[in-house]
Structures are given as structure tokens and as C-alpha cells.
Amino acid sequence: MVSVINTVDTSHEDMIHDAQMDYYGLQLATCSSDRTVKIFEVKNGTQRLLTTLDGHEGPVWQVAWAHPKYGRILASCSYDRKVIIWKEHDGHWSKLYEFNDHKSSVNSLSWAPHTLGLAFACGSSDGSISVLKHMGDNQWDCQKINNAHSVGCNAVSWAPATVPGSLIEPPSNSYQNNFVRKIASAGCDNLVKIWCEKDGQWIEEDKLDGHTDWVRDCAWAPSVGLPDSKIASCSQDGRVIVWSSSGKDGVWTSKILEKFEDVVWHVSWSLTGDILAVSGGNNKVSLWKEGLNGEWTCISEIGKGQSNSNSVCD
Secondary structure (H helix, E strand, O other), X not given: OEEOOOOOXXXXXXXXEEEEEOOOOOEEEEEEOOOEEEEEEEEOOEEEEEEEEEOOOOOEEXXXXXXXXXXXXXXXXXXXXXXXXXXXXXXXXXXXXXXXXOOOOEEEEEEOOHHHOOEEEEEEOOOOEEEEEEEEOOEEEEEEEOOOOOOOEEEEEEOOOOOOOOOOOOOOOOOXXXXXXXXXXXXXXXXXXXXXXXXXXXXXXXXXXXXXXXXXXXXXXXXXXXXXXXXXXXEOOOEEEEEEXXXXXXXXEEEEEEEOOOOEEEEEEOOOOOEEEEEEOOOEEEEEEEOOOOOEEEEEEXXXXXXXXXXXXX
């Protein structure tokens, strides 16, 4: 059952594009076409606006929290071609770093697993992907994947830093397996691509072809204790596809989770990697779970204006 336990009045003056809880579930970051990022304290059914971050000059598409081992750090990306890294110190938020090396809208960003250091990837409408790593003293090293997607890149998602089936994370300096530094990306070329860092360079490792229109989002599932790697993707074509690979032969297989009647905007995995949340143009969020037979079942959904839903999806 999906239940709404709290509703936050953000007071944004335009459409909200993303909302992300922090690692501990105590603070909520939101971003909007009103060009602002807001951070709220959310607990015990109440909300309190902590700060409004002004710095973008266009709609802000996405926000993402870094792992708390690096402090309270939030990243935001925007139509203004910028990624801004914000950091909190003694209750005050300020701009830590601004990345503005893209020629068009930056549509998505994703922090790397914390064992790889403080690093993030971002994808742009200019078709390229940038991978940045903090080198100390607020210096960032940037690697660019040019022409990653023709027309544009809509989403990026880091692979977990664990081999499928592993119950522990590797040490932060481990580069001995193929799953340590990988990124999935989704593009306007109708493709999902897998990128792998080898010898300091990012190369295209695989190309997943299953959608017939722009791929709007992709999400690499957590893999701790799970036997396979999984990536979910969603598209303008209304399809949600789950891609799986055992890693032994490097072959990815696809399973169409569902064909929706409208565009699907976002997919997101649970922390355990066995439940997938899907949201789209039908103003609904649905939760899907894979059965022992490999079939995916909708276990719950909630629509606009509903407080909860305990019925299985139609």
C-alpha cells in the first residue's frame, strides 16, 4: 500500500521538477521552474523551510544529495547550463562550486557511490556527459564524454560499487572489478548506454536498444546481495523496460515491465533494489515488484489528489 504520510507546501512559484529526501530522511530538497532550490526540515508530520537557494538563471531540473560522509552537500542542475554544488556550514548554505562547461541545458546529475570519492556525473542537451571528481581544496577534475547521445542526454545514473551477489562494498581504492566505475545514460536517440572508465578514459561499453522514442530516465538498481545488475528505463513511448545482466558474459536482456498510455518521466529503485517506482504523464506513481517467475506486478499506486491506495493496479 502507498500512503501519503506528509504533504509539503513548498510555496514554489512555478512547476516543481524534483524533490529528494536526504540520506537520513530528515530534510527535503525541491527545485522548480521559479529558478530556486528549497530545503525543508520534515518530521513528525510538520515542515519548516530552512533556506531558499538562489543562483540559477533558468528552471532547475534536478537536485541530488551527496553522501553525508562528505558533509551536507547538495547539487542542482538547470536549463541555464550550470551545475551548482551547495554546502551547509553551521546552519548556513552557500555555493561551494559552479560547473558551467556545457553548451546547453544540464538535464540530470547523479552522485557516484561514496566509496569512489566525492564525484558526480551530469548529462546535457548538448549530447555530452561530464564526470567530475573533487580533488581537494575545492578543485574538481573534469572528464568529458563528448557526443554521448545524438540530440541530447536526458538522464545519468551511476552503477553501484559492488559486484552483483556481493554482500559488502569494496574499499574506496578498489578498481579490480568491472562494476566499480560505470554509468548508465538515457538519450534523445532512443538509447540507453553503458559507460565504463578504463585506463582513465570513459568508453562506451554497451548500447541498449529497446525504446522507440526519447528515453526520459534511467536508474541503476542497488546490487548488494542481488544476483544480477538491473537498470530501469522509461520513455516517451510509454514503455518501462528493466534490463538485466549477470555480469558473467556481459549480455543485457530486456523485459518490458509495462506499456503505459502516456509518457513515463521517472523511474526510481528502492534501497533494496527489488521495488521500482514509476511516475508519468498519467499523474500517478506506481510501485512494481518482480516475482519469482520473473514477471513484474504492480503492487500499489497513488494518483493526484489521493491520500492512499491499497489496491493492486489495474
